Amino acid sequence: MTSAPRTASATDEPRWLDAEQQRLWRAYLDGTVRFIEAVGRDHEERSDVSLNEYELLVRLSESPDHTLRMSALADGLARSRSRVTHTVARMEARGLVRRSASTGDRRGVNCAMTSEGYRVLVASAPAHVAAVRRYMVDVLTPEQFRALGEAMAAVAAACKAERTS
Numbered sequence: 001m002t003s004a005p006r007t008a009s010a011t012d013e014p015r016w017l018d019a020e021q022q023r024l025w026r027a028y029l030d031g032t033v034r035f036i037e038a039v040g041r042d043h044e045e046r047s048d049v050s051l052n053e054y055e056l057l058v059r060l061s062e063s064p065d066h067t068l069r070m071s072a073l074a075d076g077l078a079r080s081r082s083r084v085t086h087t088v089a090r091m092e093a094r095g096l097v098r099r100s101a102s103t104g105d106r107r108g109v110n111c112a113m114t115s116e117g118y119r120v121l122v123a124s125a126p127a128h129v130a131a132v133r134r135y136m137v138d139v140l141t142p143e144q145f146r147a148l149g150e151a152m153a154a155v156a157a158a159c160k161a162e163r164t165s
Contacts, residue, residue, distance in 0.1 A: 035135050042131040047124040052077075053091055054128055056084070057121040060097065060113040067112040069102060078156075096120060 017025060040051040049057065059076050060066045068076070074084040088111050091097045096117035102108030113121070137145060 038135050039128070039131045042127060043124070046127040048120050049091075049096070049124055052079075052087060053096070054121070054124055056087060056091070057096065057113060057117055057124075060111065061118065061121055065112065066118065067110050070099070070109045070111055073111055091117070 036051070043049065043051045043054060047054065055077060056073065059073060060068060070084060070088070071081060073088075074081045077084060079087075088097055088099065092099060094116075095114055097111050097113055100110050100112065102110050140148065
């Protein structure tokens with residue numbers, strides 16, 4: 001059973017990690033950094049898009065009309081609006097996406113995947129999936145993979161809740 005996250009105040013004593021928690025935390029950090037680096041390197045070697053650009057195209061491909069509002073895209077990617085704006089500008093210059101004013105709300109901006117963006121996504125997908133399998137899915141047991149996904153979903157939910165409160 002999980003409990004609601006507790007926010008420490010400035011007067012609370014730190015709840016230090018015990019030796020096992022510290023070992024697991026460091027293993028998580030090391031594994032996460034090395035995994036992202038390995039998959040990113042695969043993208044550089046085998047794809048026309050970076051890992052971040054690939055994920056952006058995936059989000060657009062899963063949206064109606066392959067279009068998302070820029071703010072929703074940034075939120076879904078867990079990236080700052082500024083960072084997503086810079087990424088989209090680079091991708092727009094390469095003809096992978098295009099921006100336009102949101103219909104009915106002139107303050108909003110939509111990002112849509114172009115047919116070239118879709119072509120690049122489809123061409124990049126096999127190498128991406130192979131890398132994810134090689135560095136994670138096939139390394140873990142099905143139980144470990146399920147536990148990892150469930151654990152990270154809980155972490156993501158706690159972080160989102162903290163950001164909106």
